Amino acid sequence: MSIPPWRSLLALExxxxxxxxxxxxxxxxxxxxxxxxxxxxxxxLLLTGLIAAVLAVRGRLRWPGAxxxxxxxxxxxxxxxxxxxxxxxxxxxxxxxGMIALVTALQPLLTGAFSGPVVGEPTSGRQWAGLVxxxxxxxxxxxxxxxxxEEVPTVxxxxxxxxxxxxxxxxxxxxxxxxxxxxxxxxxxxxxxxQSGATAIAMVIPALMVEGLATDWTGPFMAxxxxxxxxxxxxxxxxxxxxxxxxxxxxxASLFYLSPPVTMVxxxxxxxxxxxxxxxxxxxxAAIGVALVHTAKRH
Numbered sequence: 001m002s003i004p005p006w007r008s009l010l011a012l013e014x015x016x017x018x019x020x021x022x023x024x025x026x027x028x029x030x031x032x033x034x035x036x037x038x039x040x041x042x043x044x045l046l047l048t049g050l051i052a053a054v055l056a057v058r059g060r061l062r063w064p065g066a067x068x069x070x071x072x073x074x075x076x077x078x079x080x081x082x083x084x085x086x087x088x089x090x091x092x093x094x095x096x097x098g099m100i101a102l103v104t105a106l107q108p109l110l111t112g113a114f115s116g117p118v119v120g121e122p123t124s125g126r127q128w129a130g131l132v133x134x135x136x137x138x139x140x141x142x143x144x145x146x147x148x149x150e151e152v153p154t155v156x157x158x159x160x161x162x163x164x165x166x167x168x169x170x171x172x173x174x175x176x177x178x179x180x181x182x183x184x185x186x187x188x189x190x191x192x193x194x195q196s197g198a199t200a201i202a203m204v205i206p207a208l209m210v211e212g213l214a215t216d217w218t219g220p221f222m223a224x225x226x227x228x229x230x231x232x233x234x235x236x237x238x239x240x241x242x243x244x245x246x247x248x249x250x251x252x253a254s255l256f257y258l259s260p261p262v263t264m265v266x267x268x269x270x271x272x273x274x275x276x277x278x279x280x281x282x283x284x285x286a287a288i289g290v291a292l293v294h295t296a297k298r299h
Contacts, residue, residue, distance in 0.1 A: 009246060012239055017255055019236035021262040024100060025270050026228045027084075028091055033221035035211035036088035037203050042215065043225060044080065044200035047233045051193045060190060068184040069194050071177070075170045076195025079237070081202045082166025086159040093156035096267065102141050103160035104259060105286070108293070109135045110168045111253035118172045119179055121248045130292030131250070134257040137286030141279045168253070174241065175249040188241050196233070254293040257286045 030039050055061035063069065090100050112131045116122035123131070177185040186194070207213055215221070243252045264275050 009243075012243060012246075013255055016236055016239040016243060017258050017262055019231055019239065020255075021259050021266060023084075023228065023232040023236065024087070024091075024259075024263045025266045026224050026232060027088055028267075028271070030221060030224040030228065031088065031092055033216040033218060033224075035207070035214065036085060036092050037207040038211045038213050038215055039088060040081065040084055041200060041203040041207040041213070043228050043233065044196045044203065046225065047196040047229050048193065048200055050229065050234075051189065051196060055189060055193060060187075061193070062190070064186055064190065064194075065184075068186055071173070071184050072186055072191045072194035073198030075174055075191070076198045077202050078166045078173075079170035080195060080199040080233075083163045083170070085203075086163035086166070090156045090159040090163075093159075094152045095156035095160075096152075099157075100160050100263075102138055102259075102282075103157060104164055104167075105138050105256050106135065106161070107164045107168050107256045108250065108253040110164060111171060112250045114168070114172055115175075115249045115253075119176045119249055121175075121179070121250065123250050126295070127250055127254075127293045130254065130289040130294075132289070133292065134254065134286045134289030137257070137282040137284070137289060139282070140285060141276075141282030171240075171244060171249055171253060175244050175252075178245045188238055188245075191241065192234075192238065195237075251293060254290050257290045 027039070033039075034042065052061060064072075087100055087104065109131050112123040112127060176182075185191075240252070243255075264279060268275060
């Protein structure tokens with residue numbers, strides 16, 4: 001008996017949420033051994049080499065032309081370099097992993113605002129209601145956290161907002177290519193090769209100039225790197241591009257509202273981070289918002 005398409009999509013979404021948010025915890029584990037830019041450089045050098053090897057074995061490693069390669073590189077630098085660079089710097093400055101997840105959960109609201117004019121997928125009234133509720137849920141939790149985390153510099157809370165801009169732009173560019181069946185659209189594996197390669201190149205100068213490539217190659221760091229490359233970069237990012245190809249941008253973006261509960265539970269298990277009553281209240285409101293977005297009729 002075949003699996004209904006909606007169940008298959010739901011399974012992919014659940015797997016995406018779990019693997020995506022494990023990246024916050026993996027990054028926090030890895031930062032004591034390397035700076036943010038150096039960590040990203042090693043991560044994406046390894047990822048590029050791995051994808052290149054797989055593509056070569058399958059006879060799929062090819063040059064798709066400058067326009068297609070450039071678009072994939074732009075999406076990669078935004079979705080990987082811009083998004084992760086800001087997140088890692090925020091972690092490095094002392095912002096809690098759960099807090100960063102709360103801030104970056106604002107992405108759905110921005111995606112909903114631009115999905116219509118950029119992609120041609122206008123956000124319905126029901127979806128807007130869900131996005132606003134999700135936003136309010138994040139504001140409840142973030143507002144309380146900002147008061148209670150005075151020792152963390154303000155810039156640590158501003159950086160995640162920049163990461164939101166980067167990942168939103170990347171998602172909308174990719175979804176526009178998928179929706180228009182652009183000739184510059186690449187298969188997921190080949191696109192990820194150019195995305196990761198461009199991200200590695202973008203990290204070279206800051207990793208050298210700011211951090212001197214200082215790295216403590218210990219067992220825990222290498223284990224963390226393996227998780228970040230295989231599970232987060234290959235797994236969650238691959239799933240994100242598959243979901244963007246199959247769903248409207250607002251639906252996919254709404255999954256970011258689920259980042260806070262998943263990440264806070266993971267941070268509690270891994271680091272003993274606390275979960276406050278305002279976190280629970282905010283997340284309950286956000287969960288209702290996600291449900292509204294996912295039950296809205298597609299255009």
